[in-house]
Amino acid sequence: IIHKSVPRGSNSNDNKVVKEWGLKPDFDFQPKSHLELAEILNLLDFKRSAKISGTAFPLYVHNGAKLERSLINFMLDMHVENGYDEMFPPFLVNSDSMQTTGQIPKFIDDMYQISKDQLFCIPTAEVPVTNYYRSEQIDESKLPVKFAAYSACFRREAGSYGKDTRGLLRLHQFNKVELVKFVHPDNSYNELESLLEDAEKVLQSLGLHYRVIELCTGDLSFSAAKCYDIEVWSPYENKYLEVSSCSNFESFQANRGSIRFRSSKTGKMEFVHTLNGSGVATPRLMAALIETYQNERGEIIFPEEVANFLGFKELK
Numbered sequence: 260i261i262h263k264s265v266p267r268g269s270n271s272n273d274n275k276v277v278k279e280w281g282l283k284p285d286f287d288f289q290p291k292s293h294l295e296l297a298e299i300l301n302l303l304d305f306k307r308s309a310k311i312s313g314t315a316f317p318l319y320v321h322n323g324a325k326l327e328r329s330l331i332n333f334m335l336d337m338h339v340e341n342g343y344d345e346m347f348p349p350f351l352v353n354s355d356s357m358q359t360t361g362q363i364p365k366f367i368d369d370m371y372q373i374s375k376d377q378l379f380c381i382p383t384a385e386v387p388v389t390n391y392y393r394s395e396q397i398d399e400s401k402l403p404v405k406f407a408a409y410s411a412c413f414r415r416e417a418g419s420y421g422k423d424t425r426g427l428l429r430l431h432q433f434n435k436v437e438l439v440k441f442v443h444p445d446n447s448y449n450e451l452e453s454l455l456e457d458a459e460k461v462l463q464s465l466g467l468h469y470r471v472i473e474l475c476t477g478d479l480s481f482s483a484a485k486c487y488d489i490e491v492w493s494p495y496e497n498k499y500l501e502v503s504s505c506s507n508f509e510s511f512q513a514n515r516g517s518i519r520f521r522s523s524k525t526g527k528m529e530f531v532h533t534l535n536g537s538g539v540a541t542p543r544l545m546a547a548l549i550e551t552y553q554n555e556r557g558e559i560i561f562p563e564e565v566a567n568f569l570g571f572k573e574l575k
Contacts, residue, residue, distance in 0.1 A: 262485040265479065268477050270478055274488075281462075281467065291550070302322060303427075305426070313431075315430045327541060330544065330545065337460060337461065352386050352387055353377065356379075356393070357370070359515045361480075369414055371414075384409070384410035384412070388406050394516065409435070410435065412540075428542070433542045437535060438535060440454060440533065442531060444510065447507050455487050457536075458505055465548060466564070466565055467551055471490075473485075482511050484506075484511070485506065489502055489537075491547040493547050503538065503539040503540065505537075506535060508535075519531065558575045560572070
């Protein structure tokens, strides 16, 4: 059930910008795209990845592979410092797990299936991590429980062809650090705001301009009660790119997965509220990162504070 605070609207045009952070980078030259930069600096090899797997499967090479790994490690370390417990989940799950989090039956055409074993490739670590407590009771005194998990993500993107298909902007396989919370129903909307702040810290630490969007009723996923999107600025595309969605599902997923706690107030069993957010997905993050810190020669020079997070200062 949609929360009363969600703005009413019919589609994404009615979404509400609630925050902007940082300044858009200002260049005295025509900025190159992340694809051009990746070719100049030998960071990605889409030609060979298409030979190996097909289109929309990225192949990170040399310093591109190092940068991708550095981003994942940086985000995991940051979230663990912020109180999340790290988890490294399986990438294949059964249908019960997909049912719990709302991927099936509605979005089954977007999922990669291994029919022989009746397993699904996960579209996000939200699925295995949320199912960690499926059919279990959580001690009320332990709430909130917070997990951070890296995983590869697999999406067929059925019906999405032709939308932002260049380079890293829309992929069948990508990397993401996911944040998942199991919380007391009385505190779930405070937990949503803190979840959003935790995801924002990634972009703030990297010095990237972004905005936060509050999704309207017509753009909200059917399983979420309220959702914020975080969109990072792409200098070459000259537009914002979504890198995170932070959602409160209230008891929707917990009801499907029978994830409960015994209330100290009533003595009765109640469903927890589940929340999750990308903290964050790497492809568009990397695109924005290298476009933002490029120079006229096609080199990437990171500011000292960003270099400290990533472990290296430049890509030449």
